[in-house]
Amino acid sequence: MFLVDWFYGVLASLGLWQKDAKILFLGLDNAGKTTLLHMLKDEVDTVVYLVDAYDRERFPESKNELDGLLSDESLANVPFLILGNKIDITSAASEDELRYHLGLTGVTTGKGTVNLADTNVRPIEVFMCSIVRKMGYGEGFKWMSQYIK
Numbered sequence: 001m002f003l004v005d006w007f008y009g010v011l012a013s014l015g016l017w018q019k020d021a022k023i024l025f026l027g028l029d030n031a032g033k034t035t036l037l038h039m040l041k042d043e044v045d046t047v048v049y050l051v052d053a054y055d056r057e058r059f060p061e062s063k064n065e066l067d068g069l070l071s072d073e074s075l076a077n078v079p080f081l082i083l084g085n086k087i088d089i090t091s092a093a094s095e096d097e098l099r100y101h102l103g104l105t106g107v108t109t110g111k112g113t114v115n116l117a118d119t120n121v122r123p124i125e126v127f128m129c130s131i132v133r134k135m136g137y138g139e140g141f142k143w144m145s146q147y148i149k
């Protein structure tokens with residue numbers, strides 16, 4: 001659902017609305033994907049933020065980037081799904097550890113069905129996953145879907 005909305009947004013902003021197209025943003029590290037995505041963020045209905053839960057060295061960098069997104073006015077009411085990936089690696093960070101390093105302890109809004117419609121609270125939650133093992137992210141997307149109109 002988020003992908004559909006997101007792609008429609010991207011298509012509209014690129015003048016490709018109602019054209020039959022699937023667009024993939026691909027490129028190596030440092031090619032500029034993130035910068036381009038930042039520029040397209042005004043049409044965004046939800047954000048999925050991926051963190052490598054095994055790469056502890058980059059937690060501070062990941063937190064900085066996340067903080068920047070969370071404080072971006074154009075994303076003020078946008079739900080954030082944080083996916084802590086690579087939990088198939090046994091020494092990957094636990095959910096609590098990841099929450100701590102991302103500054104999310106006590107600030108997430110709750111798993112399951114949580115009605116935030118009449119509040120000013122932005123939905124934000126952490127789900128741990130292993131994308132290669134096809135584990136965990138389904139729950140995250142399900143959680144997120146309740147906040148997409």
Ligand SMILES: Nc1nc2c(ncn2[C@@H]2O[C@H](COP(=O)(O)OP(=O)(O)OP(=O)(O)O)[C@@H](O)[C@H]2O)c(=O)[nH]1
Nearest residue numbers: 027028029030085086087088089129130131132133
């Ligand atoms: N162990 C493990 N490795 C994973 C998992 N998901 C992805 N990877 C590996 O992590 C590496 C990076 O994955 P990518 O999908 O290329 O990551 P990316 O975010 O697109 O990276 P950039 O292109 O640099 O922006 C690859 O070697 C993947 O095989 C996972 O669930 N578990």
